[in-house]
Amino acid sequence: MITIRDLTKRFGRVCALSEVSFDVEAGEAVALWGGNGAGKTTLLRCLLGALRHGGSVEVDGLDARRQGKAVRARIGYVPQELAFHDDMRVGAALAFFARLRVESLGRAAEILARAGLAGHERKRVRDLSGGMKQRLALAVATLGDPPVVVMDEPTSNLDAAGRAQVVESLRELRRSGKTVLFSSHRPEEVRALADRVLVLDGGRLVRTATPDELWPSGDGGPRSTLHIPDSDRERALEVLAAAGIEVLDGVRDELAPGADQLARSGVCEAVRGDAQGAIQ
Amino acid sequence: MIELAIHRPGLEAPRAMTPALASSFTCVLAFARRELREALTSRWFVLYGLAFAALSVSVSYVSLASAGSEGLAGFGRTAAGLLNLIMLVVPLMALTAGAGSLAGERERGTLIYLVAQPVSRWEVLLGKFLGLAAAFVACLCGGFGLSALVLASRGAVGIDSFVMLVAATSLLALVMLALGFVISVFSRKSSVATGVALFTWLFLVLLSDLGLMAGSVLFKLRVQELFALSVLNPLQAFKLGVVQGLESSLDVLGPVGVYASQTWGERLPWLLFGVLCAWGMLAFAVAAFGFSRSSTA
Numbered sequence: 001m002i003t004i005r006d007l008t009k010r011f012g013r014v015c016a017l018s019e020v021s022f023d024v025e026a027g028e029a030v031a032l033w034g035g036n037g038a039g040k041t042t043l044l045r046c047l048l049g050a051l052r053h054g055g056s057v058e059v060d061g062l063d064a065r066r067q068g069k070a071v072r073a074r075i076g077y078v079p080q081e082l083a084f085h086d087d088m089r090v091g092a093a094l095a096f097f098a099r100l101r102v103e104s105l106g107r108a109a110e111i112l113a114r115a116g117l118a119g120h121e122r123k124r125v126r127d128l129s130g131g132m133k134q135r136l137a138l139a140v141a142t143l144g145d146p147p148v149v150v151m152d153e154p155t156s157n158l159d160a161a162g163r164a165q166v167v168e169s170l171r172e173l174r175r176s177g178k179t180v181l182f183s184s185h186r187p188e189e190v191r192a193l194a195d196r197v198l199v200l201d202g203g204r205l206v207r208t209a210t211p212d213e214l215w216p217s218g219d220g221g222p223r224s225t226l227h228i229p230d231s232d233r234e235r236a237l238e239v240l241a242a243a244g245i246e247v248l249d250g251v252r253d254e255l256a257p258g259a260d261q262l263a264r265s266g267v268c269e270a271v272r273g274d275a276q277g278a279i280q
Numbered sequence: 281m282i283e284l285a286i287h288r289p290g291l292e293a294p295r296a297m298t299p300a301l302a303s304s305f306t307c308v309l310a311f312a313r314r315e316l317r318e319a320l321t322s323r324w325f326v327l328y329g330l331a332f333a334a335l336s337v338s339v340s341y342v343s344l345a346s347a348g349s350e351g352l353a354g355f356g357r358t359a360a361g362l363l364n365l366i367m368l369v370v371p372l373m374a375l376t377a378g379a380g381s382l383a384g385e386r387e388r389g390t391l392i393y394l395v396a397q398p399v400s401r402w403e404v405l406l407g408k409f410l411g412l413a414a415a416f417v418a419c420l421c422g423g424f425g426l427s428a429l430v431l432a433s434r435g436a437v438g439i440d441s442f443v444m445l446v447a448a449t450s451l452l453a454l455v456m457l458a459l460g461f462v463i464s465v466f467s468r469k470s471s472v473a474t475g476v477a478l479f480t481w482l483f484l485v486l487l488s489d490l491g492l493m494a495g496s497v498l499f500k501l502r503v504q505e506l507f508a509l510s511v512l513n514p515l516q517a518f519k520l521g522v523v524q525g526l527e528s529s530l531d532v533l534g535p536v537g538v539y540a541s542q543t544w545g546e547r548l549p550w551l552l553f554g555v556l557c558a559w560g561m562l563a564f565a566v567a568a569f570g571f572s573r574s575s576t577a
Contacts, residue, residue, distance in 0.1 A: 048396045052573070073398035083393040085314075087321070099310040100397045102303060144398070 001026040001148060001179045002047070006055035009042050009203075016042040017203045019055070026147070029180040031190040033214070034200035040183035041080075043200070044152050047181070048077060059148060073101070076141025078151040078182075082133040084125040090136060091121030094143075101144035108143060115139040115169070131162025138169050149173055151182035155189060167192055187215050307399045311407020312414065319377070319415035328373045333423035339365050340427040344434050358431060359445060359526050366449050367515055371456045372481050374416060378460015379477035381408050382571070383470040401572045409461060409564065416453045420446065444525045451556050452518045458563035465570040488513045503539045510536060511552070514559040521552035 002024035009017040017039045024030045032040040046053040049068035057064035059071045084093050090112070098108035112118060115135045120128065128136065134154055141149055154170070155163040163186075170193055174180060184190050190197055191211040199207040199214075228236050319325045343358040382405075385391040394404055424446050431442075460477055467473035496506055510516040520540065523533060533540075544551055 045392070050392055050395050069398050069400050072396060075396075077393070077396040079389075079393055079396075081389070083389040085318070085390060087318075096310055096314055097397065100307055100399055102306065102398075 001028075001060060002181060003058040004043075004047075004055070007043065007046055007057060008054035009039075009046055009051060015203050017046070017053070020200070020203075020205045021055075022198055022205060022208070024179055024181055026179055027177050028196065029174055029182075029194050031194035031197045031211075032181070032183040032200060033190065033197050034183075037202075038200040039203040040200055041152050042203075044077075044150055044181070044183065047150060048072060048075060073144065074146050074148055076138075076143070076146040076149045078134070078137045078141050078149065078154045080153045081157050082125070082137045084133070084136070086124065086126035088125050089121065090117060090123050090125060090128065093125055093136070094121075094139065097140045098143050101140075101146075103143040111139045111142055112136075116165075129162065130158045131165050134158060134162065134166045135169060138166070138173070142173070146178075148179045148181070151180070153183050153185060156185060163189070187211075191215065304400070304403055307403040308407040308410065311399075311404055312411035315381070315408045315411025316414050317411075319412055320418070325377065325415065325419070328369075328377075329419040329422060332369050332373070332419065333426050335365055335369065336362060336423045336427045337430055340430045344431070358427075359441060359522075362427065362445065363519065363522050366445075366452070367519060368485060370420070370449055370453050371484060371515060372478075373419075374453045374456030375460045375463070375477040375481050376474055377412055377416070378409075378457040379463040379467065379473035380470050381412060381461065382464035383467040383473035386468065387470050401574075402568050405461065405465075405564075405568050405571050409457065412457055413454055416457065417450050420449055420453060424449075441526050445522060448518060448522050448525070451553075451560070452514070455514050455556055455560040455563065458560045458567065461567040462563050462570065465567045465574060484513060484515050488516070503535050504543070507536050507540055507543075511555055514556055517552045517555040517559075521549060521556070524549055524552070 004023070005021045007017050007020040008015070020039070020043065022030075032038075032043060034040055042051065045051045047057055047059070047064060049057075049064045049071060052065075060074050062071045062074070064071045088096070094108050094112055095105055098105055109118075112121070115138060117132060117136060117139065120132070125133065125136070137154075141151075151170075155166050158166060167189060170180070170182075174193060180193065182193070194211055197209050197211055197214055198205055199209070226236070339361040340358050343361040382391065385394065395401060424442070428442060459480065463476045463480065464473050467476060492506065492509055495501055495509070501509070511520070520533070520537075523537075524541075540548055
């Protein structure tokens with residue numbers, strides 16, 4: 001579905017991407033992993049035809065430079081932070097992007113409802129929470145039913161509850177057979193969503209691996225630490241056990257699953273209203 | 281894979297259009313509508329519009345009062361006053377609004393999101409231009425409309441001249457808007473774009489006049505050279521065209537006006553119209569080319 005060959009991008013003297021090559025099969029979910037400046041965002045922007053670049057980028061057999069509009073019709077894009085016009089109302093924003101993606105307004109309303117945003121049409125975008133904004137971005141990305149969804153750190157600005165909601169939406173996207181290419185800083189997110197991880201470093205593709213190869217289970221895998229008062233400890237453990245979340249032997253406050261699973265378990269609500277902020 | 285473009289219920293393309301053309305038309309229209317809505321709800325734009333309306337009404341009222349007589353002679357004086365106002369205010373409004381359009385989106389991070397949609401860059405640019413142009417024409421019509429009411433109350437409206445003035449001003453606004461877009465395409469920050477727009481305005485309104493005066497003395501320019509250099513400035517072309525339309529003669533502008541009238545005769549309005557159109561089209565083409573080559577989204 002996505003074929004990238006010798007992708008190179010320079011900003012002046014800085015080489016942001018250097019001869020990166022890889023393929024993504026239809027229906028596959030691939031994560032881009034790397035520190036700040038590794039080239040993840042640049043790669044995604046080249047894919048969208050937003051940056052001039054060397055090498056070739058093809059989506060569904062179409063060249064991203066020469067057939068940019070057709071390529072972008074096949075890609076739904078979710079940015080790191082929703083860059084909507086804050087003054088627009090949710091309904092108007094969705095209608096605007098529905099026109100650009102040649103989607104009927106009725107279908108757009110269905111997508112909005114599926115994103116859990118029905119009833120928020122009259123709200124201004126700036127009044128939405130971070131999680132709701134990202135779900136709106138996901139809704140926009142699925143307008144026109146593109147086969148590929150590209151996401152640039154879609155949960156990086158969200159709290160645990162927001163991340164859990166968005167990750168669940170992304171799982172649904174995967175189940176619907178979309179090809180997903182996303183960048184992330186969160187191992188638990190990558191483990192939950194990706195079939196394969198491309199490790200970028202200094203603009204070079206240095207490794208391709210599965211999430212299990214990168215983070216062997218029980219050995220440096222994603223862990224979350226939950227700080228709770230002693231008085232709530234037993235109650236928290238009960239809730240976590242009921243949610244099927246494993247607590248590591250001997251380390252009673254260090255938990256194996258990702259923060260999104262923790263948030264979904266309801267432990268935060270069970271022990272203390274503001275405990276979500278303690279999840280790390 | 282099947283093309284994703286347009287074949288969806290609710291957005292059927294007119295039969296005469298090809299799918300690609302219908303898709304482009306839909307995109308341009310969507311951008312134009314959004315830009316028009318944003319402009320009309322923008323504090324700066326509303327402020328500019330109110331200032332223009334207040335100034336044009338004031339100029340009309342004061343010109344008529346000082347004319348001491350009613351009728352078309354009064355309108356001639358009023359139009360001269362309006363012309364000076366237009367040459368100052370309209371380029372300032374249009375240049376700064378155009379300069380802020382893309383640069384502002386780029387700075388807010390919304391431009392990358394827009395160009396990540398299935399749209400061509402020229403569709404983004406044209407849609408934004410048309411939306412802002414519609415907002416400007418509406419704003420100018422509002423200001424001129426109020427002036428027309430003042431003039432009509434004194435029986436001093438020359439309909440043909442007034443319509444010509446409104447049309448020429450709208451054309452000037454579009455040219456300045458296109459120049460503003462050129463500035464916007466090549467500016468990363470809206471503050472830089474606004475600064476360059478202000479300098480451009482200063483150059484067109486003031487410095488080019490002073491430069492011509494200095495040049496004519498220093499280089500002993502001939503009248504035809506002075507005329508050619510004047511016409512290169514879209515503001516001067518606009519002024520010559522409006523004065524010609526109001527007075528039927530450019531004698532009031534001195535030797536250059538006399539030369540223009542005698543040399544170009546009835547072709548002069550077409551020359552000036554052509555100069556303004558050429559400026560507008562060239563500026564838009566440069567903006568479109570720059571935007572299509574830009575990596576700064």
